Amino acid sequence: MSQTEETSVTSSQTTAPPTDESGAVPPAIRAAASWSWRMLLIGAFIAAALWLFTLLKTIVIPVAVALLLTIMLTPVRRVLNERLRLPRGLSAGLSLIGLIVVVAGLVTLAGQSIANGFADLTAQAISGFEELWAQVSATFGLQDQLNSYSQDILDQLEAQQGAIVSGALGAAATAGSLLVGALIALFCTFFFLHDPRGIWTWIVGLLPLSSRERVNQAGRRGAVTLAAYTRTQILVAAVDAVGIGIGAVFFVPTLALPIGILVFVGSFVPVVGAIATGAIAVVVVLVSNGWVAALIMLGVVLLVQQIESHALQPFLMGHAVSLHPVAVILAVAAGSYAAGIVGALFAVPLAAVLNTVILYLNGHDKFPELGDEDALPIRWRAADAPPIPLRLRRTPGVMAETAVTDVGVDEDRDPSEGGQKR
Structure with missing residues (x-):
């Protein structure tokens, strides 16, 4: 073969198109495909976790409640154990019993206030409704239609007796589930207070050796975030309850305590809970004292909400969980859509803990002062x-x-x- 032919063959070989088909796919498409299958796997994992949560919600929800109660009671247990020198088990038991006594006392006081004020409130509401309906009926001539609607309602109730009975049985089953959940929550709370490190060590010990210490350090930082969120939310809820409760004292003094307790409990659902419970307070004042008092009460509720949203939430909650208000609202919406009121209650603390843990595992430590000397024992x-x-x-x-x-x-x-x- 001549030199010219060899050169021709060589150039044809060098200019031949590549046989690898991946080279024909643009890098952007390859990157999008790589991200797509990873996102699909993450979505499948989240869907499986939600399905498992729905299946085991009778157990998962009480354990989550026990975690929050443990965070609340840990300072009390430490005082009893470290300063008063009580045994750890006794300190945990006394802390839990103290919580039960406080909750029972609040429920008793609220029940007495409701019993004392509800009769008058009911009479005022019925009287106001009857007066309003009499005026509307006289103006528009709706008395005959009212009698017809009343008969239709009675007929529907007679036709739906079976459904009513089955609904009552379902309510009884729900009450049984709530009782079981409460017992599980109390049981778990005691042992979380008594031996938190032992339980955490056992959980981390199930993981491969190479990942135990990183998971341990990430879990410590997640626990600090959860504690900060719980303390801050208690403070925010207390401010809401005191502010709205003081406003209710001037209009419905016998129902001020139940309204304050309701606002305190509802404020644990960020943004939505305080608005809903404040609206209930306005409606109660409207029924008992009329439009002028209701407008004043609405002003009190809006003032408390402004203090919360512009002073407490940005400084306290933002520092505690490092979540943007938009992220908080979206987390509450997603949690309520996925699991109702329970999902709205636990959405923000879960998002905050995941944010801290994921950031740590990716090299960003939000709490460097914790260090990494606290290694788990065997x-x-x-x-x-x-x-x-x-x-x-x-x-x-x-x-x-x-x-x-x-x-x-x-x-x-x-x-x-x-x-x-x-």
């Missing part, structure tokens, strides 16, 4: 137990003797020495 030994000498297999045929004190040692114990593996 699951089958107490945290304060003295070190014990063990023979560890480092290389085949070579045995070394060391002392195992924490999770930083990642070799297995030698079965020939009578030890057990982690």
Whole structure:
């Protein structure tokens, strides 16, 4: 073959189109496809988690409530345990009993206030409704239509007796589920207070050795975020309850305490809860004292909401959970859509904890002052137990003797020495 022919063959080989088909796909398309299948997997995981939550909500919800109660009661347990020198189990039990006593006392006081003021409120409401209806009927001649509607309602009630009975049975089953959930929440709260580190160590110990310490440190920071959110939300709810309750004292003094308790509980659902409970307070004042008093009460509610939204939420809640108000509203909306009131209640703390944990796992530590010296102990030994000498297999045929004190040692114990593996 001549030199010219060789050059021709070489140039034809170098200019031939690539046989790899991926080279024909633009990089942007490849990147979009890569992101797409990852997002699909994440969406499938979230859907599976929601399905599992729906299936096990009788257990998951009480455990979540127990976590919040544990965060609230931990300072009380520490005072009893560390300052008063009470045993840890007794401190946890007294903290839980104190919570039950406080809740029972508030419910009793609210029940008495409702019993004292509801009769007068009911009479005023019925009287006002009858007067309004008499005026409307006289003006538009609706008395005959009212009698017809009343008969239709009675006929519908007689036709739906079976549905009413089944609904009552369903309400009884729901009450049973609530009782079981309350018992689970109290049981879990006691053990979360009594041995939180042991439970967390057992959970993290189920993970591979290489990821235990990172998960432990991420979990510590998530717990700090949850504690900050809980304390801040208690303060915000207390401000809402006191402000609206003081306003209600001037119009419905016998119902001011129940309204304050209702506002306090409802304020744990960010944004939505305080608005809904404030609206209930306005309606109660409207029924009992008329339009002028209701407008004044509405002004009080709006003033309290402005203080919350412009002073408390941006500074306290924003610093505690580092979530933008838009993220808070979207989290509440998504939680309420997925799981109703329970979802709205736990959406923001869950989002805050996930934000802290994911940021830490990606290299951004929101709480660097915590450090990483708090390593987890070995699951089958107490945290304060003295070190014990063990023979560890480092290389085949070579045995070394060391002392195992924490999770930083990642070799297995030698079965020939009578030890057990982690």
